[in-house]
Amino acid sequence: xxxxxxxxxxxxxxxxxxxxxxxxxxxxxxxxxxxxxxxxxxxxxxxxxxxxxxxxxxxxxxxxxxxxxxxxxxxxxxxxxxxxxxxxxxxxxxxxxxxxxxxxxxxxxxxxxxxxxxxxxxxxxxxxxxxxxxxxxxxxxxxxxxxxxxxxxxxxxxxxxxxxxxxxxxxxxxxxxxxxxxxxxxxxxxxxxxxxxxxxxxxxxxxxxxxxxxxxxxxxxxxxxxxxxxxxxxxxxxxxxxxxxxxxxxxxxxxxxxxxxxxxxxxxxxxxxxxxxxxxxxxxxxxxxxxxxxxxxxxxxxxxxxxxxxxxxxxxxxxxxxxxxxxxxxxxxxxxxxxxxxxxxxxxxxx
Amino acid sequence: xxxxxxxxxxxxxxxxxxxxxxxxxxxxxxxxxxxxxxxxxxxxxxxxxxxxxxxxxxxxxxxxxxxxxxxxxxxxxxxxxxxxxxxxxxxxxxxxxxxxxxxxxxxxxxxxxxxxxxxxxxxxxxxxxxxxxxxxxxxxxxxxxxxxxxxxxxxxxxxxxxxxxxxxxxxxxxxxxxxxxxxxxxxxxxxxxxxxxxxxxxxxxxxxxxxxxxxxxxxxxxxxxxxxxxxxxxxxxxxxxxxxxxx
Numbered sequence: 001x002x003x004x005x006x007x008x009x010x011x012x013x014x015x016x017x018x019x020x021x022x023x024x025x026x027x028x029x030x031x032x033x034x035x036x037x038x039x040x041x042x043x044x045x046x047x048x049x050x051x052x053x054x055x056x057x058x059x060x061x062x063x064x065x066x067x068x069x070x071x072x073x074x075x076x077x078x079x080x081x082x083x084x085x086x087x088x089x090x091x092x093x094x095x096x097x098x099x100x101x102x103x104x105x106x107x108x109x110x111x112x113x114x115x116x117x118x119x120x121x122x123x124x125x126x127x128x129x130x131x132x133x134x135x136x137x138x139x140x141x142x143x144x145x146x147x148x149x150x151x152x153x154x155x156x157x158x159x160x161x162x163x164x165x166x167x168x169x170x171x172x173x174x175x176x177x178x179x180x181x182x183x184x185x186x187x188x189x190x191x192x193x194x195x196x197x198x199x200x201x202x203x204x205x206x207x208x209x210x211x212x213x214x215x216x217x218x219x220x221x222x223x224x225x226x227x228x229x230x231x232x233x234x235x236x237x238x239x240x241x242x243x244x245x246x247x248x249x250x251x252x253x254x255x256x257x258x259x260x261x262x263x264x265x266x267x268x269x270x271x272x273x274x275x276x277x278x279x280x281x282x283x284x285x286x287x288x289x290x291x292x293x294x295x296x297x298x299x300x301x302x303x304x305x306x307x308x309x310x311x312x313x314x315x316x317x318x319x320x321x322x323x324x325x326x327x328x329x330x331x332x333x334x335x336x337x338x339x340x341x342x343x344x345x346x347x348x349x350x351x
Numbered sequence: 352x353x354x355x356x357x358x359x360x361x362x363x364x365x366x367x368x369x370x371x372x373x374x375x376x377x378x379x380x381x382x383x384x385x386x387x388x389x390x391x392x393x394x395x396x397x398x399x400x401x402x403x404x405x406x407x408x409x410x411x412x413x414x415x416x417x418x419x420x421x422x423x424x425x426x427x428x429x430x431x432x433x434x435x436x437x438x439x440x441x442x443x444x445x446x447x448x449x450x451x452x453x454x455x456x457x458x459x460x461x462x463x464x465x466x467x468x469x470x471x472x473x474x475x476x477x478x479x480x481x482x483x484x485x486x487x488x489x490x491x492x493x494x495x496x497x498x499x500x501x502x503x504x505x506x507x508x509x510x511x512x513x514x515x516x517x518x519x520x521x522x523x524x525x526x527x528x529x530x531x532x533x534x535x536x537x538x539x540x541x542x543x544x545x546x547x548x549x550x551x552x553x554x555x556x557x558x559x560x561x562x563x564x565x566x567x568x569x570x571x572x573x574x575x576x577x578x579x580x581x582x583x584x585x586x587x588x589x590x591x592x593x594x595x596x597x598x
Contacts, residue, residue: 110432111431120435128430128431179472179473182475183476222475222479223475226472226476240475290478329423333420337413337417
C-alpha cells in the first residue's frame with residue numbers, strides 16, 4: 001500500500017503532519033455535541049466551548065452573543081491553524097494547501113466582481129470575504145470597471161488565472177450569469193486539483209481521488225437538483241459537471257437529461273456507492289439528501305486519517321473543521337430561535 | 352338653567368326657529384349614532400383580523416427565520432450573491448382607499464411584478480433549493496406584513512373616525528339638545544310671564560275705570576241728577592266675569 005514515500009515523507013512534511021493530526025484530536029466528538037444540544041442559551045454554548053479548542057477564541061466575547069459571532073470566532077480558529085501550517089509547509093505540500101483554499105478564493109473573486117459591478121464599497125466587500133480565500137491583490141479587483149480589464153489587470157496575477165482563461169471568453173465574462181460563472185470556475189478548479197493530486201502520486205493521489213470524485217459527483221447532483229425548472233439548458237448543465245468522478249461520463253449524460261428528483265435518483269443509483277446512500281432516503285423526499293451527503297463526506301474524510309504519509313489529511317482537516325463550524329452554527333441557531341426539536345436534523349457527528 | 356341656553360330675544364318667531372333646530376339636532380343625533388354603530392362593527396371585524404394575523408405572523412416569521420438557517424447551513428454565506436442579483440423590487444405595495452360609512456380608509460395591497468430574474472440560479476452548486484425555500488418563506492412573511500400594515504392603518508383611521516363621531520353624538524346629545532330645550536322652555540316661560548303681566552295690567556286698568564265711574568256716580572248723586580238712564584255703560588264694564596278683554 002505504501003510506496004517509497006514512507007521513506008522520505010517525514011523529512012519534509014513530518015512536522016506539519018504531526019500538527020494536523022494533533023488538530024484532529026481537537027475536533028468535537030459526539031459527547032461534546034450531546035452536551036451542546038442540551039444548552040438553553042448561547043451563553044451555555046460558549047461555556048461548553050471553553051473546554052474545547054475554541055475556548056481562547058470565544059473567551060473575550062462580550063455578552064450578548066450572536067450566532068454570527070460564534071461562527072466568526074470558530075472560523076478564525078480554523079484560519080489561524082491553517083495559516084500556521086501553510087507557513088511551515090515545504091513544497092509541494094505548500095502548493096497542495098493552496099489548492100485546498102482555491103474554492104474559497106473563487107467565491108471571494110465572484111463576490112468582489114459582482115459587488116464591483118453593483119458599485120458597492122470595496123472595504124465592506126472585503127470584510128465579507130472568506131479569510132481562507134484571501135490573496136494579496138484581492139483588493140485591487142475592485143479597480144477594474146469591466147470584465148476584460150479585470151482579467152487583464154488583476155486576475156492574471158492570481159492563481160485562478162488559468163481557470164478564467166481556459167473556460168471563459170471575454171464575451172462570457174460580460175454577460176454570463178454569475179452563478180454559472182462561479183460553477184464553471186469551480187469545475188475548472190476541481191479538474192485542476194485532481195490533475196495536481198495525480199501528479200503528486202502515491203497515497204495522496206489515491207486518497208484524494210476518492211475525496212475529489214465524491215465532491216465532483218455531489219456538485220453534479222446538486223447542480224442538477226437546483227437547476228430543475230430553471231432556464232439552464234441540458235447542454236449548459238452538462239458543461240458544469242467536472243470531467244472525473246464516478247458518474248463521469250455516463251452518469252453525467254443521464255443527469256443532464258433528468259427533469260425531476262426520481263430521474264436523478266435513477267441516474268445516481270447506477271453507481272453502487274451512491275445506491276447505498278439513496279437507500280437511506282424514502283421515495284420523493286429530497287429534504288434529507290443534504291444531510292446524507294454531508295454524512296458520507298464526513299465518513300470519507302475521517303477515513304483519510306487512517307492512512308499514513310499523504311497530504312489528504314490536510315484537506316480532510318479543513319473540510320471537517322468547516323463541517324464542525326456548520327454544526328455549531330446549526331446548534332446555535334436552533335438554540336437562539338428556540339427550535340430545539342429540529343436540532344438533530346443538522347448535526348453531522350464527526351467522531 | 353339660565354346659563355345653559357342661547358342668548359335670544361324671547362319671541363314667538365325665535366321660538367319657532369329654536370323648535371326647528373331642536374328637530375334638526377335630534378335627527379342628526381340619530382344619524383350619527385347609526386354611523387358610529389356601523390364604524391364600530393367594522394372596527395371589531397378589523398380588530399379580530401388583526402389578532403388572527405398577528406398570531407400567524409409570529410409563526411410565519413419563525414418559520415422564515417428557520418428557513419434562512421437551513422439555507423445558510425446548506426449554501427454557506429449567500430447573502431451578497433442575493434444582494435447583487437436583485438435588480439428591481441419584486442413585491443410592491445399599492446395603496447387604495449376603502450369607504451366605510453363615509454370614512455375613507457387606506458388599504459394596502461401587495462402585487463408581484465416581474466419574474467424571478469436572476470434569482471433562480473442562486474446556490475446552483477450547493478443549497479439552491481434551500482435558498483428558494485427561504486425565499487418563498489420570506490415572501491409569505493412579506494405578504495402577511497403588508498396585510499397587517501393595511502389592517503393596522505385601517506384600525507387607526509377607524510379609531511380616529513369613531514372617536515370624532517362619538518364626540519359629535521355626545522355633543523348633540525348632551526350639549527346642543529339640552530341647550531335648545533332650555534332655550535325653548537325659557538322662551539315659553541318668558542312668553543307666559545308677558546301674558547300674565549298683560550292680564551294684570553288690564554285688570555288694573557279695569558279697576559281704575561270702575562273706581563273713576565263710582566266717583567262720577569257719587570258726584571252726580573250729590574247734584575241730584577238721576578243716573579239710572581245713562582249709568583248703564585258703567586254697570587256693564589263693572590261685571591267681574593268679563594275677563595275676555597285680554598284678547
